[in-house]
Amino acid sequence: MTDPRQLLIVEDDETFARTLRRSFERRGYAVDSASGHDGLVALLDGGLQPSHAVIDLKLAGSVSGLTCVQAVRAAAPDAKIVVLTGFASIATAVEAIKLGADHYLAKPSNTDDIEAAFARTEGNADTAVDTRQSSIKTVEWEHIHQTLVDTGFNVSETARRLGMHRRTLARKLEKRQVR
Template structure:
C-alpha cells in the first residue's frame, strides 16, 4: 500500500463502501472510510490527509455530501475528490465543483470509473454542447433538487419554498431517490 495513494471513502451504504474498499485496496490504495459527516470529521481531526476521496452526495442524516467536499478540501487541499450520487443533477454537480470536488459521477459507477476520474486533471473541451431534450418531469425534478440543495436537504423548508404540501413533496422524493 502506498502513502501517495491514501483513499478516503464516505458512503453510508455499508455494502457499497465495503466493495469499494476491497477493490481499491487490491489496486494498492490505503483506504479509510466513514459512513457519515461526523465520522469524516473524526478521521480528519485524527490527522487524516487523504490523497484521494470518494464522497457520497446523499448521506443518512441531515448533512449532505456537499459538506464533506468542503471538509475534505479544507483538510487536504491537493486531494482528488470524486462525488458519487444515485441522482445526478445539474444543481448538485455545480455546487460540488464550486466547493472543491474534482469530478462528479452518477451511480452506478465502479472502481474503474472512479480511478479514471482521479486521473483526469483537465476538462474536456471536446465535450458535446448540444442542447439536451428535457421533459417537464426532468425540469420539475431539477427545480425540486435545486431547492433541496438551497435548503440543505430540509424537506419541510423545500416544500414551503415550492408552495406544495410536504406530503406531496415526500411522495415525489420517494419516486426518485436522491441517493
C-alpha cells in the first residue's frame, strides 16, 4: 500500500530540490527525488508509488517536465501532481493540465503554496478574471512557447515553423528562458 504522504520531487536544481526535500520531510512526508526523466523512470520502475509529486517544467537535457508528468500519471493515477516553473506561460499550463498535472505554479513557490495546491480538489469560480489586455510581447512569447511545446522543445524545428532564423529564436529564448 502507498504511504499517504509519499512525495516525489523531479527537479534539476540540486539546491532547490534539497530545500524542498527538507521542508516536506519536516512536515511528515517520505520524500524521493530525481534530477531528470531518467532518474524518475528508475524510481518508478523500482516500484515507487508516490501520492504527491512536484515536477519542474524545464529540466536539464532534452526531456521536458511535461514528459515526467505523463510518466508519473501513468505509474500513479491517483497522485496529486504540481508542476513548478520559473517562466510560466498559458501554453505550458494548458499542456501540463492536459497531461495529468493537478496544478501549475509559477516560481517562486514555497512549501506552503505547494501543499495548498495538493489540498485543492476543485476550481474556484470566484477567482477574479483579469481584464488587462496582453501585450504584443506576451502574445509573441506565448506563441513561441506553444510552438516549442508542439515541437518537443526542438529549437531548430520551432524556428523553422515560426519562419525565423534559429539564432534569432535562441536570442529570444535567452532573454526569457523556458523553465
